[in-house]
Structures are given as structure tokens and as C-alpha cells.
Amino acid sequence: MRACIIYHTKTGHTREAAHYVARGLLDAGWTADVIAVAECDVTSLRDCDAVLVGSPCHAGASHIASGVARRIRRFLKRLPSDCLRGKTVGAFSVHCHVGGGRTVRSIERRLEALGGSVAVAGLAVKAGSFLSLWQGPDIAPGDARRLTALGMAVARAASGRDSGL
Numbered sequence: 001m002r003a004c005i006i007y008h009t010k011t012g013h014t015r016e017a018a019h020y021v022a023r024g025l026l027d028a029g030w031t032a033d034v035i036a037v038a039e040c041d042v043t044s045l046r047d048c049d050a051v052l053v054g055s056p057c058h059a060g061a062s063h064i065a066s067g068v069a070r071r072i073r074r075f076l077k078r079l080p081s082d083c084l085r086g087k088t089v090g091a092f093s094v095h096c097h098v099g100g101g102r103t104v105r106s107i108e109r110r111l112e113a114l115g116g117s118v119a120v121a122g123l124a125v126k127a128g129s130f131l132s133l134w135q136g137p138d139i140a141p142g143d144a145r146r147l148t149a150l151g152m153a154v155a156r157a158a159s160g161r162d163s164g165l
Contacts, residue, residue, distance in 0.1 A: 002047060004051050005021055007035075008036070027151070028151070030155050051089050057124070084116035088119050104122035108122055125143035
């Protein structure tokens with residue numbers, strides 16, 4: 001089975017998170033394509049059984065903001081309705097302080113609106129610095145393990161087994 005992991009990053013932390021998720025899918029025997037949102041279009045998603053989207057948290061702690069990076073929001077908005085029908089979908093976010101959960105939920109809602117099925121709750125992990133003024137700390141080893149477990153859980157859920165998270 002095949003998964004597409006689409007991400008946007010400014011400092012590299014969300015790309016790092018995407019590769020940890022991919023590791024979990026690979027460990028479950030899947031193929032995983034990690035694609036920067038700038039290089040992705042709807043044709044990239046056609047042959048995928050699962051689609052995961054990762055975004056840094058941008059103002060996600062605010063009650064008036066989704067926290068989803070503009071490039072991810074625009075990409076998801078451009079996708080045709082029902083393009084994810086029959087696919088397992090998921091989300092993850094990297095935040096420096098607070099708000100990552102709001103970002104994950106915003107992405108999950110949009111993926112469901114496109115016909116996808118969220119079988120495993122998404123994950124927000126901490127890394128980086130405020131406003132991405134500098135790279136800041138990397139993803140902690142415990143969060144790296146949680147991201148890998150997310151990939152494995154999505155693979156199990158999409159394969160018809162219990163998510164196990």
C-alpha cells in the first residue's frame with residue numbers, strides 16, 4: 001500500500017516530522033512518498049491509499065486562526081471535492097509553544113470535507129522557536145517515536161486493523 005505525506009516547512013522541523021511519519025509507514029510495509037506542498041498536485045494523490053498532511057502551527061493558539069500554514073491551506077482549498085473519497089487521511093503539526101492541536105484539527109476537518117476518513121487522531125509535537133526567528137530545538141526523541149507510531153497506526157487503520165495508538 002502507498003501513502004503520500006504532504007508538508008510545508010520554513011525551518012525544516014515539519015519536514016523532519018514528515019520523515020518520522022514515513023518511517024512508521026515503511027516499518028508497516030508500506031511505500032511512503034514525502035512531498036513538499038510546493039511540489040504536490042492532485043495527481044500525486046491518485047494512487048495513494050492514505051494521505052497525511054503536516055503543517056507548522058501559525059497562530060494556532062488564537063481562537064480566530066486555524067493555525068494552518070498558508071501554503072497548506074491554499075493547497076487543500078484547490079483540491080477537487082471528493083478527491084480523497086475512500087482514502088484514509090491524517091494530520092500532524094509542529095509548534096513551538098501552543099496551538100498545534102488546533103492546527104491538526106483544522107487540517108483533519110478539511111481532509112474529511114474532501115471525502116477522506118480520519119481513522120487515527122492527528123498529532124502535534126513541539127520544536128522550533130517563536131515566529132521561526134531561528135531554527136530552535138529539534139523534535140525531541142519521544143515526539144519522534146510518537147510520529148513514527150502515528151505512521152504505523154495510520155497503516156494499520158487503512159489496512160483494516162485497529163489503530164493501536
